[in-house]
Amino acid sequence: MSGVEDIKSFLEPESIAIIGVPRQVGTGSNVLENLLWYGYKGQLFPVNPRAQEILGIKCYPLVRALPGVVDLAIIQTGSKIVPAVVQDCVDRGIKAIIIQTDGFAELSSEGKGLQEQILSIARSGGARILGPNTFGVINTFRNLATPFAQFNLKKSAVSAISQSGIFSTGYLYEIPLGKVIDLGNACDIGFCEALEYLAQDDDTKIILLHIEGIKNARYFGEVAAKTSREKPIIAIQGGKSQPGAKLMGSHSGSLGGRQEIIEAALHQYGIIQTEDLEEMKDMTRALLALPPMAGNGLAIMTYTMGGAVMFLDACQQYGLTLAQLSDETTRKIKTLLPRLEALANPVDLMPFFQVDSTTANEAYKKLLYGLLSDKSVNALVLISASFSPIMEVLVPIITQVRRDFPQKPMVSWIWGPGQENLGNIGQFNYMSANSAARALNVLRSVNQNKLFRM
Amino acid sequence: MSGVEDIKSFLEPESIAIIGVPRQVGTGSNVLENLLWYGYKGQLFPVNPRAQEILGIKCYPLVRALPGVVDLAIIQTGSKIVPAVVQDCVDRGIKAIIIQTDGFAELSSEGKGLQEQILSIARSGGARILGPNTFGVINTFRNLATPFAQFNLKKSAVSAISQSGIFSTGYLYEIPLGKVIDLGNACDIGFCEALEYLAQDDDTKIILLHIEGIKNARYFGEVAAKTSREKPIIAIQGGKSQPGAKLMGSHSGSLGGRQEIIEAALHQYGIIQTEDLEEMKDMTRALLALPPMAGNGLAIMTYTMGGAVMFLDACQQYGLTLAQLSDETTRKIKTLLPRLEALANPVDLMPFFQVDSTTANEAYKKLLYGLLSDKSVNALVLISASFSPIMEVLVPIITQVRRDFPQKPMVSWIWGPGQENLGNIGQFNYMSANSAARALNVLRSVNQNKLFRM
Numbered sequence: 001m002s003g004v005e006d007i008k009s010f011l012e013p014e015s016i017a018i019i020g021v022p023r024q025v026g027t028g029s030n031v032l033e034n035l036l037w038y039g040y041k042g043q044l045f046p047v048n049p050r051a052q053e054i055l056g057i058k059c060y061p062l063v064r065a066l067p068g069v070v071d072l073a074i075i076q077t078g079s080k081i082v083p084a085v086v087q088d089c090v091d092r093g094i095k096a097i098i099i100q101t102d103g104f105a106e107l108s109s110e111g112k113g114l115q116e117q118i119l120s121i122a123r124s125g126g127a128r129i130l131g132p133n134t135f136g137v138i139n140t141f142r143n144l145a146t147p148f149a150q151f152n153l154k155k156s157a158v159s160a161i162s163q164s165g166i167f168s169t170g171y172l173y174e175i176p177l178g179k180v181i182d183l184g185n186a187c188d189i190g191f192c193e194a195l196e197y198l199a200q201d202d203d204t205k206i207i208l209l210h211i212e213g214i215k216n217a218r219y220f221g222e223v224a225a226k227t228s229r230e231k232p233i234i235a236i237q238g239g240k241s242q243p244g245a246k247l248m249g250s251h252s253g254s255l256g257g258r259q260e261i262i263e264a265a266l267h268q269y270g271i272i273q274t275e276d277l278e279e280m281k282d283m284t285r286a287l288l289a290l291p292p293m294a295g296n297g298l299a300i301m302t303y304t305m306g307g308a309v310m311f312l313d314a315c316q317q318y319g320l321t322l323a324q325l326s327d328e329t330t331r332k333i334k335t336l337l338p339r340l341e342a343l344a345n346p347v348d349l350m351p352f353f354q355v356d357s358t359t360a361n362e363a364y365k366k367l368l369y370g371l372l373s374d375k376s377v378n379a380l381v382l383i384s385a386s387f388s389p390i391m392e393v394l395v396p397i398i399t400q401v402r403r404d405f406p407q408k409p410m411v412s413w414i415w416g417p418g419q420e421n422l423g424n425i426g427q428f429n430y431m432s433a434n435s436a437a438r439a440l441n442v443l444r445s446v447n448q449n450k451l452f453r454m
Numbered sequence: 455m456s457g458v459e460d461i462k463s464f465l466e467p468e469s470i471a472i473i474g475v476p477r478q479v480g481t482g483s484n485v486l487e488n489l490l491w492y493g494y495k496g497q498l499f500p501v502n503p504r505a506q507e508i509l510g511i512k513c514y515p516l517v518r519a520l521p522g523v524v525d526l527a528i529i530q531t532g533s534k535i536v537p538a539v540v541q542d543c544v545d546r547g548i549k550a551i552i553i554q555t556d557g558f559a560e561l562s563s564e565g566k567g568l569q570e571q572i573l574s575i576a577r578s579g580g581a582r583i584l585g586p587n588t589f590g591v592i593n594t595f596r597n598l599a600t601p602f603a604q605f606n607l608k609k610s611a612v613s614a615i616s617q618s619g620i621f622s623t624g625y626l627y628e629i630p631l632g633k634v635i636d637l638g639n640a641c642d643i644g645f646c647e648a649l650e651y652l653a654q655d656d657d658t659k660i661i662l663l664h665i666e667g668i669k670n671a672r673y674f675g676e677v678a679a680k681t682s683r684e685k686p687i688i689a690i691q692g693g694k695s696q697p698g699a700k701l702m703g704s705h706s707g708s709l710g711g712r713q714e715i716i717e718a719a720l721h722q723y724g725i726i727q728t729e730d731l732e733e734m735k736d737m738t739r740a741l742l743a744l745p746p747m748a749g750n751g752l753a754i755m756t757y758t759m760g761g762a763v764m765f766l767d768a769c770q771q772y773g774l775t776l777a778q779l780s781d782e783t784t785r786k787i788k789t790l791l792p793r794l795e796a797l798a799n800p801v802d803l804m805p806f807f808q809v810d811s812t813t814a815n816e817a818y819k820k821l822l823y824g825l826l827s828d829k830s831v832n833a834l835v836l837i838s839a840s841f842s843p844i845m846e847v848l849v850p851i852i853t854q855v856r857r858d859f860p861q862k863p864m865v866s867w868i869w870g871p872g873q874e875n876l877g878n879i880g881q882f883n884y885m886s887a888n889s890a891a892r893a894l895n896v897l898r899s900v901n902q903n904k905l906f907r908m
Contacts, residue, residue, distance in 0.1 A: 102804070106759070149841055164760020166839055173839070173870040212760065238763040241770035247800065248763045275767070278886045305560070306618020306666065309692040309702045313729070316695035346701065350556070385623055387603055415731075416627040432732045 003193035004200055006128045009096035010189075011139045011179060011197065013071035015043035017094070019063060019085055020077035023051045029148040031074060031100075032057065038143040038153055045070060063088035072096045074136060074146055079103035082132065083117045090125030097122065098146060099132035105185050106133055106249075119187045134184025135165035141178060141203050157205035158284055161194040164238070167210040174281050178203055192219045199227040206287050208280065209235040209271070212248050221269050228270030232287050232446055234280055235271045237262065272442060279438055282430060286439035289427040290409035293443040295378040297323030299371040300346035302383035303353075307433070308346040311383055311413065314437035320444065322346070323376040332370045336363040347371070349384070357393060364394060368401040372408055379409045379440055382425075383433075386416035399424045409443050411436045457647035458654055460582045463550035464643075465593045465633060465651065467525035469497035471548070473517060473539055474531035474555075477505045483602040485528060485554075486511065492597040492607055499524060517542035526550045528590060528600055533557035536586065537571045544579030551576065552600060553586035559639050560587050573641045588638025589619035595632060595657050611659035612738055615648040618692070621664040628735050632657055646673045653681040660741050662734065663689040663725070666702050675723055682724030686741050686900055688734055689725050691716065726896060733892060736884060740893035743881040744863035747897040749832040751777030753825040754800035756837035757807075761887070762800040765837055765867065768891035774898065776800070777830040786824045790817040801825070803838070811847060818848060822855040826862055833863045833894055836879075837887075840870035853878045863897050865890045 018032050025033045032046050032054055046054050049061040060066050063073070063085065073089045075082055079101050089097050104115040115132060122129045130136060136146030140153040147169055156176035161183065162168040168180040179201065181194040191214050198204045207227070214220050227233060239248035240259055266273055274280045298320055302308040312322070322345050325333075330344070337351050337359070347367060352360045371377050382398070402410060402424075412429045413436040414422065422429055430436035472486050479487045486500050487509055500508050503515040514520050517527070517539065527543045529536055533555050543551050558569040569586060576583045584590060590600030594607040601623055610630035615637065616622040622634040633655065635648040645668050652658045661681070668674050681687060693702035694713055720727055728734045752774055756762040766776070776799050779787075784798070791805050791813070801821060806814045825831050836852070856864060856878075866883045867890040868876065876883055884890035 149839075162760075164758055164763075166758035166761050169839055169870075210760070212763065236764070238760055238767065241767040243770060243775060244763045244766040247759065247766055247776075276886055276888045277764075278888065304618055304621075305701065306616075306621055306664065306692055309618075309666065309698045310690070310731075312698040312701055313692065313695040316697060321697060322701075385603075385627070416623075432730055434730045434732065 003196045006096070006189070007181070007193055007197035009071050009128070010098065010130055010137050010181070011144070012142060013042055013096065013144075015045065015069060015071050016040075017045040017047055017060075017063065017066055017070045017073045017089075019047040019073060019075045019089075021046045021048055021054065021059075022076075023048065023054055025055055028150045030054075031076070031146055031148065034145065034147075034150050035143075037150065038145055040143045042071075042142075042144075043068070063092050063094075066092060070094050072098065074098045074100060076100050079111065079114060079132075083114060083121060086118050086121045086127075086129070087125075090121060090127050095127050096130070097127055098130045098134060098136040099184075100134060100136060100146070100148075101131075102133040104132045105187070115185060115187050122188060129188040130181070131184035132187065134182045135169065136182060138168070138177065138180035140176075147182075155203075157203065157288065158208060159198050159201070159204040159206070160208040160210070161191055161198070162208075162210035163212040164210060167236075171208070171277070174277075175284050177208075186215070190215050190220075192216050192223055195220070195223045195227055195233075199223065199231065205231055206284060207231055207233045208284065209233060210238065211235055212238045217265070221265065224266075224269035224271055232442075233269075233271045234274060234283055234287075234442075235266055236274050236277065236280055237266075240275065272445065278435070282435045282439050283442040286409075286411070286428065286442050287446070290411070290439075290443055291407050292446050293379045293409050293440060294407070295376075296320050296444065297376045297378045298345075298381055298440070299323050299325070299374070299377040299379075300381045300383065301349055301367065301371070302346050302381075303349045303385070303387075304383060305346070305348065307383040307413065311381065311433045311437065314433040315440070318437060318441040318444065320379075320437065320440055323374065323378070325371075325374050325376060329370050329374040333367055336366055345371075346383075360393060361397065364397045365401060368397065369404075372401065372405040377408065379411070379443070381436065381440075382410070382412040382414065384412075384414050386414050386418045386422070391418060391421045395421075395423050395425050409440065411439050457650045460550070460643070461635070461647055461651035463525050463582075464552065464584055464591050464635070465598070466596060467496055467550065467598075469499065469523060469525050470494075471499040471501055471514075471517065471520055471524045471527045471543075473501040473527055473529045473543075475500045475502055475508065475513075476530075477502065477508055479509055482604045484508075485530070485600055485602065488599065488601075488604050489597075491604065492599055494597045496525075496596075497522070517546050517548075520546060524548050526552065528552045528554060530554050533565065533568060533586075537568060537575060540572050540575045540581075540583070541579075544575060544581050549581050550584070551581055552584045552588060552590040553638075554588060554590060554600070554602075555585075556587040558586045559641070569639060569641050576642060583642040584635070585638040586641065588636045589623065590636060592622070592631065592634035594630075601636075609657075611657065611742065612662060613652050613655070613658040613660070614662040614664070615645055615652070616664035617666040618664060621690075625662070625731070628731075629738050631662075640669070644669050644674075646670050646677055649674070649677045649681055649687075653677065653684065659685055660738060661685055661687045662738065663687060664692065665689050666692045671719070675719065678720075678723035678725055686896075687723075687725045688728060688737055688896075689720060690728050690731065690734055691720075694729065726899065732889070736889045736893050737896040740863075740865070740882065740896050741900070744865070744893075744897055745861050746900050747833050747863050747894060748861070749830075750774050750898065751830045751832045752835055752894070753777050753779070753828070753831040753833075754835045754837065755803055755821065755825070756800050756835075757803045757839070757841075758837060759800070759802065761837040761867065765835065765887045765891065768887040769894070772891060772895040772898065774833075774891065774894055777828065777832070779825075779828050779830060783824050783828040787821055790820055799825075800837075814847060815851065818851045819855060822851065823858075826855065826859040831862065833865070833897070835890065835894075836864070836866040836868065838866070838868050840868050840872045840876075845872060845875045849875075849877050849879050863894065865893050
């Protein structure tokens with residue numbers, strides 16, 4: 001498990017040297033300043049020959065002048081001197097090096113040469129390189145984030161490995177990420193080691209991948225297949241189109257050539273694939289908040305039959321269907337309110353508006369228990385616009401009843417203002433029929449394929 | 455054009471009778487109270503035999519007791535007495551009747567009988583019915599909205615015709631709608647008349663349809679084909695799946711049976727189709743803010759090549775491609791910054807970060823002018839996370855330069871916090887590569903098919 005140990009130095013360092021850190025602070029883009037702001041607990045060694053100290057932290061003129069043990073070096077110097085700096089790090093015994101500098105293989109053939117030189121220096125000294133052209137790592141459990149931009153770090157069970165920093169940093173705004181490894185040009189550390197680390201990491205429950213190309217396809221396949229049995233892996237692949245692939249450039253040693261083959265391989269490894277970041281967000285939110293779905297049967301409660309129609313339309317491609325309620329359930333539910341005579345599945349909730357709130361309260365509760373107790377119901381769906389009676393009456397009841405059925409997922413499609421008043425429902429609320437349906441789909445898929453245990 | 459005149463009574467009434475209006479106020483669901491709150495300027499005649507006045511407005515015990523001319527009646531009584539009330543309205547000479555009451559054809563065969571009875575009474579008296587089971591109409595240009603829920607009305611060039619009230623009321627939160635006609639059970643007034651009205655309505659520039667079934671397919675086809683040449687029509691169809699259609703119930707006299715045929719017909723009429731409300735929102739926003747796209751050529755400016763790759767992937771299905779810049783443009787742009795030597799299209803914006811802001815400002819401006827002046831560029835795309843330098847520097851420049859190229863659309867995919875600081879860019883900013891790409895697609899489609907003039 002040397003890959004895991006290697007990555008630990010990047011994500012869990014006790015001491016960090018930042019080489020080429022600028023004196024300018026207050027711009028939000030000084031990594032030293034950011035680490036202090038995050039409250040990083042380890043030792044920090046800024047290296048800058050033109051400064052005595054930055055923000056009260058003693059500066060060192062050269063790598064070789066650094067005292068004590070340095071677990072991780074972050075290089076921010078100009079690209080031309082990076083090989084010399086890497087050599088200094090190797091000589092100093094530093095085993096983990098993040099190279100944030102760009103202008104390497106992604107820029108020119110000259111840059112490609114520099115990159116090869118760096119790698120060879122690192123290899124000869126037994127050091128590992130993350131990058132170049134990477135923002136580095138984020139580990140919110142250690143108050144550690146090396147990107148230039150400042151983020152609000154939040155512990156999260158979702159971790160990511162990306163090939164484009166913007167993916168992870170952008171994604172941070174959408175879904176909190178607990179740990180991030182940005183591979184950048186991936187001259188040394190790639191998906192295999194990073195995935196191995198996240199596989200054994202107890203903080204990580206869900207893994208997101210932004211893939212442009214994968215080296216060591218066989219090693220990756222082994223790690224991915226093993227990992228996906230324990231933790232869901234969702235991947236978005238850049239360069240699936242011919243123009244996208246052309247822009248991306250050829251990744252030597254990547255997983256394969258033809259898209260169909262790559263997709264089939266990822267599928268075989270148990271990796272959930274998506275082509276859209278919004279869909280990835282929907283899926284991730286579902287996996288975070290809800291249990292797997294054990295069958296295809298849906299019970300729908302709706303204030304709008306037009307909405308239920310659209311929802312069923314959206315479900316068809318996933319094979320999710322209306323549950324055939326048992327006679328007992330149907331009988332139980334039909335006694336709830338006088339107006340419910342037309343009720344089946346979907347349940348029309350409009351009659352609940354037309355009785356006093358005490359009666360409605362009791363009826364909602366019995367309805368939820370009835371539907372969730374039915375063997376044929378594998379998931380519950382609530383459809384509505386966000387009218388206040390729903391917020392005030394239904395939300396607390398749902399929150400209460402769900403506790404008794406932890407094994408059955410529930411999603412809602414409640415649109416409109418007041419999303420902040422949805423309380424616990426907000427976790428599994430979606431803004432369109434399609435996004436709610438695909439959230440259920442991922443919960444169904446992970447169970448069906450028995451890809452992992454939650 | 456009698457259809458148009460008929461609809462005018464619903465959307466532009468000078469006087470409204472509300473029959474069965476409850477005495478209870480303060481709940482947000484009293485239509486009389488809502489109309490006062492909106493500032494509706496016409497006369498209001500509440501009809502309620504158990505009240506002298508409601509909110510200071512004199513009540514009438516019976517329809518026949520109403521004074522003067524009544525343009526529109528809104529019926530909110532129990533379903534069983536609706537036929538008698540409609541008869542009263544007809545006798546009183548009221549020509550436009552909204553029946554909000556539910557419990558008709560959508561509920562039971564008994565309800566279906568009631569509905570037929572109502573229609574026959576109205577027909578015999580030369581009155582038109584909207585509904586039953588409808589929330590009625592919204593005309594923000596007249597401070598008029600008849601749904602039970604209270605909305606913040608806002609004038610808008612987007613109007614909608616729906617068969618499910620929740621579509622329009624839900625949609626109001628997402629995209630302001632200027633005029634809405636909710637057809638409900640559509641026993642009388644249907645898409646044809648409603649569309650004819652919106653076609654000639656100067657306030658309406660874009661028309662959204664939520665379709666479950668269409669009567670008088672031929673008449674509808676004529677109106678739609680004529681209208682779509684002038685104003686874009688975007689439709690979402692409920693019941694496209696077999697389970698969805700089953701739930702929707704059979705709509706007698708609807709446009710046809712097989713989905714492919716309906717879709718082909720809608721396409722032939724020049725109607726843009728979507729299967730997703732989020733997509734409809736993206737399309738509508740694009741049509742509101744941007745000109746049509748004259749060709750397939752994109753110029754991309756990006757702070758992330760990984761993002762540009764994903765964007766090109768998303769564009770492929772729409773046939774949108776990277777513009778082949780002229781040699782002159784390429785030469786012009788390459789002189790902007792020393793680091794730009796690798797530049798082509800997409801333009802890597804990272805080097806703009808690495809120069810002082812005055813230099814960057816000038817270079818951004820020249821870059822934008824260069825790209826937009828190039829004949830091969832039909833649309834400009836900006837990709838980034840919402841880092842503050844973009845907001846502060848780039849947004850004002852874009853706003854300024856766009857004014858000189860009103861005929862070329864621009865979309866951005868800028869994600870992350872601070873969306874509220876995007877200023878004018880916010881209008882055409884999208885949160886994922888896919889949504890930005892499909893926004894461009896609709897701008898391209900409307901131009902390509904010459905379906906309408908903006």
